[in-house]
Amino acid sequence: MEINLPAISQNIEAIKQRVPDKQFLAVVKCNAYSHGVVDVAKHIQDQVDWFAVASVDEGIELRRSNITKPILVFGIPTYETAAAYQTHNLTATVSHISHFSILMDGTDYHLNFDTGMGRLGFSPEQAKEVRQQAVLNQRLTCSGIYSHFATADDPGSDFVGVQHSRFMDIIKHFEEIPIKHICNTGASTNYDLEPFDMIRIGLGMLGYNPGLTRHNWLKPVLNWETKVGVVRPIKKGETVSYGARWTCPEDGYLATIPVGYGDGIPRSLSNKLKVAINGNLYPQVGSVTMDYIMVFLGDDKLSPETDVTLMGGDALNAADWAELVGTNIHEILTNLKGRFVRNYLKY
Numbered sequence: 001m002e003i004n005l006p007a008i009s010q011n012i013e014a015i016k017q018r019v020p021d022k023q024f025l026a027v028v029k030c031n032a033y034s035h036g037v038v039d040v041a042k043h044i045q046d047q048v049d050w051f052a053v054a055s056v057d058e059g060i061e062l063r064r065s066n067i068t069k070p071i072l073v074f075g076i077p078t079y080e081t082a083a084a085y086q087t088h089n090l091t092a093t094v095s096h097i098s099h100f101s102i103l104m105d106g107t108d109y110h111l112n113f114d115t116g117m118g119r120l121g122f123s124p125e126q127a128k129e130v131r132q133q134a135v136l137n138q139r140l141t142c143s144g145i146y147s148h149f150a151t152a153d154d155p156g157s158d159f160v161g162v163q164h165s166r167f168m169d170i171i172k173h174f175e176e177i178p179i180k181h182i183c184n185t186g187a188s189t190n191y192d193l194e195p196f197d198m199i200r201i202g203l204g205m206l207g208y209n210p211g212l213t214r215h216n217w218l219k220p221v222l223n224w225e226t227k228v229g230v231v232r233p234i235k236k237g238e239t240v241s242y243g244a245r246w247t248c249p250e251d252g253y254l255a256t257i258p259v260g261y262g263d264g265i266p267r268s269l270s271n272k273l274k275v276a277i278n279g280n281l282y283p284q285v286g287s288v289t290m291d292y293i294m295v296f297l298g299d300d301k302l303s304p305e306t307d308v309t310l311m312g313g314d315a316l317n318a319a320d321w322a323e324l325v326g327t328n329i330h331e332i333l334t335n336l337k338g339r340f341v342r343n344y345l346k347y
Contacts, residue, residue: 001224001225002222002223002345003222006345011207012205015189022196022198023197028040031337038062043346049069050198052074059084059088070091072091073090082102085104085107091144092107093110094110095114100134100136113146115148116163117150143178144198147163148184149187152190153209153210164193180196184202185200185208185209185210203330227308229256231255231297232253236251239286242289246285255297255308256295257292257295259292260289261289262338266321267288269288269321269324273288273321275308276315277308282296282298
């Protein structure tokens, strides 16, 4: 798996050109969407103002890797993790009244309001109550307030405007809070909205808009490659893999390639995926197995050890995979947790 670090920097700068003069928060949760959080964070640390992670453990990993920028933890604070926010200089998310009493004196935090995501956060109707609690708990430091769009992945959603308006009403109660943020990659690239003080970018810096809309000025940074394992002849009418879900249409050759759903290729991509070999696309056939996929080569008798591109380059990218199986790009990327080595291009 090859990660092009300069391409990440270029994507960040491309988004900055479209939303200038704002702070930037890089979302690097789930191992930077499988791109390798430590290497990615170290490379972009001078380009961004904040990082965000899902859990305290992820924040600690960054601190132990000498990441010094502020780190926002999206996850729910607990009594077990409360001390870690202080020890490792992490910013907590307060999304429930109980969180005020959980956090230790001196902890920095951001308020999270639910404007329509339906996941975590205070309701807009709680704004006055939350402000009272923030004033009563001045032993803590509130440095930000945020919400999250539910439908900003693609242009044209009226609900984006509804949520934006709700957030504007909420922040009227918290004008003294220095950082207000709601815009993610989708909102920043698909909508012309007031972005407030900070933009959150995760998928965007990795080269993708989160929805079906493609932006050609964002460049995917991940290429996944392997090699042909074995090649053998196959006859018309023979079937391949579990369930015998593919029947060979003509005599030809079949390549067995040593990657499978244990490495992050969804089984739901069976008989849909195409891989690139020598600049040509070949169909994956039969059920994806844990350790292998099979590829029909037609009349091409390729040699074992021939290079194969699974994702990126001449092959399909993560957005293509997501469309084929009806999921989102995030799921495709975060499932890439298998048996491979990451190599980082630095120039």
